[in-house]
Amino acid sequence: MSTSDARHVSPNFITEIIDSDLEKGRYNKVVTRFPPEPNGYLHIGHAKAICLNFGIALDYQGECNLRFDDTNPEKENYEYVNSIRKDVEWLGFKPAQVLFASDYFEKYYECAVQLIKDGNAYVDSVSDEEMRVLRGTLEQPGTPSPYRDRSVEENLDLLARMRAGEFPEGAHVLRGKIDLSHPNMKLRDPVLYRILHSSHYHVGEGWHIYPLYDFAHPLEDFIEGISHSICTLEFENNRAIYDWLLESLKGKCGFPENPRPHQYENARLVLDNTVLSKRKLIIMAERRYLDGWNKPFEAPVISGWNDPRMPTISGIRRRGVRPEAIREFIKRVGVSKTNSRVDLSTLDAAIRDDLNFISPRVMAVLKPLKVVIDNLPEGHLEELDAPYWPHDVPNEGSRKLPFTREIYIDQDDFMEEATPGFQRLTLGGKARLRYAYNITCEAIIKDDDGNIIELLCSYDSESHAGPKGVKGVIHWVSAEKALPAEFRAYDRLFTVANPDAEEGDFTDYLNPDSLKVFQGFVEPSVLGDSTDTRYQFERVGYYWQDPEESKPDGLVFNRIVTLKDSFAEKKAEGKGQKAEGRKPKAESKPQVKNEVVLSADEQEKVASYKARGLNDSEALTLTRDEKLAAYLEGSDQLAALASWVITDLSGPIREGKNTVTVAQLSALIEKIKAGEISNRIAKDVLAEALETGKDPNSIVEEKGLKQVSDTGALETVIRQVMDQNPDKVEAYRSGKKGLMGFFVGQVMRETRGQGNPQLVNALVAKLLG
Numbered sequence: 146m147s148t149s150d151a152r153h154v155s156p157n158f159i160t161e162i163i164d165s166d167l168e169k170g171r172y173n174k175v176v177t178r179f180p181p182e183p184n185g186y187l188h189i190g191h192a193k194a195i196c197l198n199f200g201i202a203l204d205y206q207g208e209c210n211l212r213f214d215d216t217n218p219e220k221e222n223y224e225y226v227n228s229i230r231k232d233v234e235w236l237g238f239k240p241a242q243v244l245f246a247s248d249y250f251e252k253y254y255e256c257a258v259q260l261i262k263d264g265n266a267y268v269d270s271v272s273d274e275e276m277r278v279l280r281g282t283l284e285q286p287g288t289p290s291p292y293r294d295r296s297v298e299e300n301l302d303l304l305a306r307m308r309a310g311e312f313p314e315g316a317h318v319l320r321g322k323i324d325l326s327h328p329n330m331k332l333r334d335p336v337l338y339r340i341l342h343s344s345h346y347h348v349g350e351g352w353h354i355y356p357l358y359d360f361a362h363p364l365e366d367f368i369e370g371i372s373h374s375i376c377t378l379e380f381e382n383n384r385a386i387y388d389w390l391l392e393s394l395k396g397k398c399g400f401p402e403n404p405r406p407h408q409y410e411n412a413r414l415v416l417d418n419t420v421l422s423k424r425k426l427i428i429m430a431e432r433r434y435l436d437g438w439n440k441p442f443e444a445p446v447i448s449g450w451n452d453p454r455m456p457t458i459s460g461i462r463r464r465g466v467r468p469e470a471i472r473e474f475i476k477r478v479g480v481s482k483t484n485s486r487v488d489l490s491t492l493d494a495a496i497r498d499d500l501n502f503i504s505p506r507v508m509a510v511l512k513p514l515k516v517v518i519d520n521l522p523e524g525h526l527e528e529l530d531a532p533y534w535p536h537d538v539p540n541e542g543s544r545k546l547p548f549t550r551e552i553y554i555d556q557d558d559f560m561e562e563a564t565p566g567f568q569r570l571t572l573g574g575k576a577r578l579r580y581a582y583n584i585t586c587e588a589i590i591k592d593d594d595g596n597i598i599e600l601l602c603s604y605d606s607e608s609h610a611g612p613k614g615v616k617g618v619i620h621w622v623s624a625e626k627a628l629p630a631e632f633r634a635y636d637r638l639f640t641v642a643n644p645d646a647e648e649g650d651f652t653d654y655l656n657p658d659s660l661k662v663f664q665g666f667v668e669p670s671v672l673g674d675s676t677d678t679r680y681q682f683e684r685v686g687y688y689w690q691d692p693e694e695s696k697p698d699g700l701v702f703n704r705i706v707t708l709k710d711s712f713a714e715k716k717a718e719g720k721g722q723k724a725e726g727r728k729p730k731a732e733s734k735p736q737v738k739n740e741v742v743l744s745a746d747e748q749e750k751v752a753s754y755k756a757r758g759l760n761d762s763e764a765l766t767l768t769r770d771e772k773l774a775a776y777l778e779g780s781d782q783l784a785a786l787a788s789w790v791i792t793d794l795s796g797p798i799r800e801g802k803n804t805v806t807v808a809q810l811s812a813l814i815e816k817i818k819a820g821e822i823s824n825r826i827a828k829d830v831l832a833e834a835l836e837t838g839k840d841p842n843s844i845v846e847e848k849g850l851k852q853v854s855d856t857g858a859l860e861t862v863i864r865q866v867m868d869q870n871p872d873k874v875e876a877y878r879s880g881k882k883g884l885m886g887f888f889v890g891q892v893m894r895e896t897r898g899q900g901n902p903q904l905v906n907a908l909v910a911k912l913l914g
Contacts, residue, residue, distance in 0.1 A: 152200075152204050153196070153199075153200030153201075153203050153204050153472075154196070154197060154200040154201050154204055154476075154480070155476060155479060155480075157411075157479065157480035157481075158411075158480070158482060159197075159201070159373070159375060159409055159411060159480060160201065160204075162373070162409060163175060163201065163205060163373060166372070166373075167205070171372075171404055172372040172404055174206075174207050174208070174372070175201065175202060175205040175206075175207030175208075175372050175373065176202070176207055176208050176209075176210070176241075176369070176370055176371050176372045176373075177198040177199075177201055177202050177207065177208075177209045177210075177371065177372070177373055177374075177375060178198060178209060178210040178211070178212050178365075178366070178369060178371050178374070179194055179195050179198045179199065179209065179210070179211055179212070179233070179240075180212045180213075180214045180246075180362070180365065181213065181214065181229050182213075182214045182215065182217070182220075182221065183213050183214075183215050183221045183222065183223075183225035183226045183229060184217065184220035184221050184225060184423070185225060185423045185426060185427060185450075186225065186228050186229075186232075186426070186430070186450040186451075186457045186458070186459055187228070187229055187232045187457065187458045187459075188421050188423075188426060188455075188456045188457045188458065189414065189416065189421070189456050189457075189458065189461060189471070189492075190413055190414040190415075190416075190421045190456075191232075191458065192232075192236060192414075192458055192471050192475060193413070193414040193475050193478065194375070194377075195232075195233055195236055195238060196236065196471075196472055196475040196476075197375060197411070197475075197480065198375055199233075199236075199238040199240075201373070201375075202241075207372075208241035208242075209238070209240060209241060210240055210241055210242045210243070210244050210369055210371075211229075211230070211233055211240035211242070211243045211244070212243075212244040212245070212246060212365060212369070213226055213229070213243075213244070213245045213246060213247075213347075214246045214358070214361070214362065214365070215245055215246055215247045215345075215346070215347055216246055216247065216355055216356050216357070216358070216361045217355065218341065218343040218344065218345040218346065218355065219341070219343055221345075221346055221347075222346045223346060223347075228450070228459060230243065231459075232458040232459065232462075235458070235462055235468055236458070236468045236471060236472065237468050237469075237472065242369075244369065245347050246361055246365050247345055247347045247348045248347075248348070249361075249364065249365060249368055250348060250352060250356075252364065252368060252398070253356045253360065253361060253364055254308065254354075255398050256364055256394055256398050257304060257319055257337065257338060257356075257360075258301065258304070259394065259397055259398050260321065260337075260393060260394070261297055261300045261301055261304065261319075262297055262301075263393065264297070264322065265321060265322050265323075265393050266300070266319055266320065266321050266322055266337060267292065267293055267294075267295050267300050267319070267320060267322055268292065268295060268299075268300045268303040268304055268307070268317050268318070268319055268320075269290050269292050269293070269317065269318055269319075269320045269334075270292050270316065270317050271290050271291070271292065272315070273315070276290070276336075280325070280330065280333045280334075281325070281326075281333065283328070283330070286325055286326035287325035287326065287333045287334070288325070289325060290320075290334070293322065293334070303317060304319060304338075304354075307319075307338070307340055307353065307354050308352070308353060308354050309353065310342060310353035312340055313340070314339075314340045314341060314342060315340065316340060317340060318336045318337075318338060318339050318340070319336070319337045319338035319339075319354075320334045320335065320336055320337060321334055321335050321337055321360075321386070321389070321390070322334060323335070323389060327385075329382055329385050330382075331359070331382045331383055331385055331386055332385050332386065332389065335357075335359055335360075335386055336357055337356060337357060337359070337360040338354045338355070338356055338357065338360065339354065339355065339357065340353060340354055341353065341354065341355045343355075358383075359383055359386045359387070359390075360390065362387070363386070363387040363390045363391050363406070363408075364390070364394075366406040367391055367394070367395075367400055367405060367406060370406075371406040372404065372406060372407075373406070373407065373409060374387075374406045374407065374408040374409070375408075375409055375410075375411065376408060376409075376410055376411075377410060377411065377412070377413035378410045378411065378412055378413065378482070378484060379413070380408070380410060381410045383408075384408045384410070387408050388408075391405045391406065392405075410482075411480050411481065411482060412480075412481045412482060412483055412484045412485065413484065414475075414478060414487065415484065415485070415486045415487065416456065416486070416487050416489055416492070417486055417487065417488050417489050417642040417643065418489050418637040418638060418639045418640075418641070418642055418656075419456045419489070419637075419638050419639060419644075420456075420639070420644055420645065420651060421456060422645075425651060426450075426455065426456075426457065428652070429447045429452075429455065429652075430447060430449055430450040430452070430455065430457075431449075451463045451693075453465075453633070453635050453691075453703050454635050454636075454638045454659050454660060455638070456638070458471075463691070463692060463693065463703070464635060464703050464704075464705055465679055465687070465688070465689035465703050465705035466496055466705055466706075467496075467499055467500075467503075467679070469499050470495050470496040470498075470499035470500070471495075473495045473498070473499060474491065474492050474495035474496075477491060477495060478491070486642065486643070488642075489637065493706050493707070496687075496705060496706045497687070497706055497708075500679055500681065500687045500705065500706070501538065501681075502538060502540070502889070502891075502893045503679060503887055503891065504679045504680055504681045504687055505533035505534065505542065505674075505678070505680060505681070506532075506533055506534065506535065506680070506681045506683050507533070507544070507667065507668050507670060507671060507680050507681075507682060507683070508546075508579065508620040508621065508622055508667070508668050508682065508683050509620075509622065509630070509632065509665060509666065509667040509668070509680075509682040509685055509688070509702070510553045510554060510555050510620065510621065510622050510627075510665045510666050510667075511555065511632045511634075511663035511665040511685060512555050512556040512557065512663060512665060513553035513554075513555070513556070513665050513666055514553065514554050514555065514556045514558075514559055514597065514598075514599075514600065515551060515552075515553060515598065515599045515600070515624060516551070516552045516553065516554055516584070516599070516600045516602050516621070516624075517550065517551050517599060517600070517601055517602065518550050518551070518552070518584065518602050518603065518604050519587065519601055519602065519603055520603045520604060521549075521550040521604065522550070523550060524550075525548075525549055525550045526547060526548070526549055526625075526626075527547075527548040527549075528545040528546065528547060528548070529545065529546045529547075529548050529580055529581055529609075530543050530544075530545060530546075530580075531543060531544055531545070531546045531579075531580040539889060539893065539905065539906055540885065540887075540889045540906075541885045541889070541906065542882060542884075542885050544668075544670040545670070546580055546581070546623075546668060546670075547623040547625070547626040547668075547669065548578075548581055548582075548623065549623045549624065549625045549626060551623075551624035551625060552578070552621045552622065552623055552624055553621060553622050553623075553624050553627065553665075553666055554570070554578075554600075554619055554620070554621045555619070555620065558570055558576070558617075558619040558620075559571070559586070559597070559600065561589065561597065568616050568617035569617040569619050570584070570586055570600075570617065570619060571586065572586050572588075572589055573585070573586065573587075574586060575615045575617075576615060576617040576618070576619050577608075577615045577617065577618045577619070578604075578618075578619065578621050579618055579619065579620050579621065579683060581609065581621070582604045582605055582606065582608045582609055583604065583605045583608040583615050584602045584603065584604045584605075585602060585603050585604075585605075586600050586601070586602050587601050587602060587603055588600075588601040589601070619684075620682075620683050620684050620685070622666045622667065622668050623668075623669075624666075626668075626669050627666035627667060627668055627669060628666060628667050628668075628669055628671065628672065628700060629664070629665075629666055629700070630664075630665060630666065630667045630700035630701065630702055631662060631663070631664055631699075631700070631701045631702070632662070632663040632664075632665055632688065632702050632704070633660060633661075633662055633691070633701065633702065633703050633704060634660070634661045634662075634663065634686070634704045635659065635660055635703065635704050636656060636658055636659050636660075636661075637656050637659060638655065638656055638659050639651075639654045639655060639656055640654050640655075640656045641654045667682070667700065667702070671700075672697065673881070675872075675873070675876070676690050676692070676695070677689065677690075677692075678690075679705065680702075681708070682702075684708070685708070686704050686705070686706065686707045686708055687704070687705040687706050687707075687708070688702040688703060688704050688705060689702065689703060689705060690702055690703075691703045747768050747769070750764075750767075750768040751764045751765055751768050752764075754767055754768065754783075754787075757783050757784060758783065758784030759783065759784060759787050763787045763788060763791060766791050767787065767791075770795070770799075772798050772799050773790055773791065773795055773798055773799075776790060776794075776798050776803070776807065777790060777807065779807075780807050780811070782811050782814065785811075785814050785818075786807070786810055786811065786814060789810060789814065789827075789831075790810070793828060793831050793832075794810070794831070794835075797835055802835070803835070804834065804835060804838045805831065805834050805835065805841060809834075809840050809841055809842060810831075810841075812842050813827055813830065813831070813841050813842055813845070814827075816842070816845065820854065820901070821845075822845060822850060822899075826845070826850050826899055827841075830844050830845055830850065850899065853896050853899045853900045853901060854901040854904055856904065856908065859892070859896070859900055859901075859904060859905060859908050860908055860912065862892050862895050862896060862900070863888070863892055863905075863908055863909055863912050864912065865895070866888060866891045866892055866895065867888070867912065867913070870887075870888075870891070873887060873888070874913065877913050878913065878914060885906075885909065885910065885913070888909045888913065889905055889906055889909050892905050892909060893905060
């Protein structure tokens with residue numbers, strides 16, 4: 146398998162059209178464009194358009210232009226142009242050309258003159274209100290304007306005088322002469338030009354008429370030789386004007402008879418718990434209302450276009466999301482003809498999947514509680530070795546953790562009196578410090594208000610090798626060596642899925658908890674890392690240093706994404722603004738995790754399962770869950786299948802929705818044992834099988850999802866990664882061996898998790914030297 150064969154855009158109805166066009170010889174080359182208006186910052190909806198247009202061009206060895214659709218001088222400027230160019234580049238795409246629609250103003254005028262000469266356009270002088278009335282309704286045809294039959298000469302004279310600036314704004318417009326009885330209201334003599342006495346940020350003074358979108362956009366495509374003009378569904382009715390204009394002008398004004406561009410529409414991206422209206426983004430980014438609104442902007446105040454809570458590409462970038470995650474998310478959303486909403490958990494999952502392989506694990510305490518270990522002497526300093534990576538991530542590297550007499554733990558990891566199920570530190574109880582020792586809380590110190598401010602503990606010096614029966618493992622940092630830092634925990638921007646559908650103003654539903662700021666500590670190892678390093682703060686979330694405000698003497702970390710979908714959990718628990726009036730959740734039975742009481746029959750079943758190779762947890766789960774036990778009954782591979790069934794299939798089995806048979810699962814596990822596929826591939830395949838009902842092994846064969854163990858193919862990928870990260874290669878060769886994990890993670894991401902982990906590690910070590 147060659148990783149270069151992977152498509153940037155999964156097959157869809159647009160690629161089917163392109164395949165057919167190329168097969169029939171309709172076009173010699175695929176040429177697309179991304180045409181943003183430079184009147185605001187791009188958002189994640191634009192990222193879909195960028196990935197689609199540039200991705201199609203790459204897949205078909207074609208070209209994609211970045212074209213600024215700048216025909217409205219009142220709202221456009223170079224700030225937006227520069228931000229858009231940066232966003233496109235950050236997403237990983239290089240335009241064939243960077244173009245400006247305003248450079249075609251003379252060509253538009255030439256086309257307008259040609260339309261008048263051909264009897265296809267006229268200058269109208271009615272007011273906007275009268276024009277709306279004359280257009281008619283869906284049930285009634287339109288009425289001709291009294292100026293519709295002006296002569297060619299009069300129309301040309303008026304258009305030239307409009308251009309020269311002789312008339313006030315609103316005095317005249319140029320309209321297409323099409324069909325006033327057409328059922329598509331767009332074709333009832335649309336406006337093509339209007340008078341506007343404004344200078345243009347790109348071409349300067351000199352123009353007093355500016356083209357409207359429906360006139361300029363198709364001409365831009367024709368001028369640039371675009372083959373497939375891709376837009377969103379709201380422009381479906383506009384396609385009729387697009388086709389009319391190009392058919393009217395082909396073979397004229399320097400345009401060829403054939404081929405000409407064709408427009409195709411797909412569903413735009415709509416995300417829950419956010420808004421993607423540019424007008425509303427301006428309201429939030431610039432803290433001002435448009436259209437005459439006067440309502441004061443209330444908290445939470447957004448800091449600007451690149452606020453990490455904003456759905457803008459610049460905001461997402463500042464939060465710490467990588468372009469690889471955005472491209473993967475867009476792939477998962479796909480290309481469709483039907484508008485639908487996408488839950489933000491889909492985006493979060495793509496971000497977590499990307500970060501998992503490249504984020505070293507370190508420890509940070511956001512809400513510090515001081516712990517004094519009394520049986521350690523003053524000045525004690527012990528350096529403990531701690532791995533950067535968990536066992537299921539095939540990366541290597543470790544760092545030293547300073548263990549001192551005084552440490553910080555998180556306030557949430559201590560309770561004076563434990564509630565049922567609480568397995569962390571309590572007064573008189575034990576807990577394990579991650580990578581260190583077991584400690585016991587002997588006493589607590591409170592302030593005058595009764596708040597706990599310090600714990601007095603002892604440690605077991607013999608417990609470093611293992612937890613010795615202690616289940617609760619908590620993170621910590623040295624009070625003496627840790628670095629103070631500010632932690633910004635970002636969450637959903639809105640409390641409701643669709644703010645536009647709610648009563649009142651959309652800002653009424655801004656989430657007051659979308660940003661929480663903590664003053665805490667992080668382990669000192671981070672000072673030796675590049676500032677663009679993404680971390681998984683263990684048990685806390687994925688974070689990186691804020692690129693604008695973090696400094697070595699004032700660290701600021703932004704939360705990129707939580708370790709799991711905590712917002713969905715809050716919704717399920719009935720918390721938040723929209724939970725009022727809901728029936729309370731049925732109270733679940735308390736789980737006693739420290740002691741499991743089994744009947745005699747259950748003890749026998751647990752013993753039987755353990756005798757067949759299951760661990761305690763697996764044996765207990767199957768004993769207590771009849772449906773899972775029934776599914777695995779009779780299997781001769783119980784030990785191999787149990788964890789997969791419990792982890793990946795338990796939900797569908799319990800709900801009666803499982804379509805994967807034991808035989809199919811067994812065959813899939815055999816492929817893992819044989820080294821044909823990885824665990825990650827198997828998990829993805831199982832998810833698809835559950836969704837489609839297909840045999841997972843058939844999916845493996847159809848998609849060619851074999852684990853990449855070809856040394857040559859992997860070396861090619863590794864060299865590409867090294868070429869893209871020369872600074873990290875130099876740092877690794879200068880002694881920063883912890884970067885091994887970064888390179889392995891990049892290779893695993895490029896191979897979509899299909900690289901043989903052991904071989905990847907060996908080859909990366911070899912090529913880095």
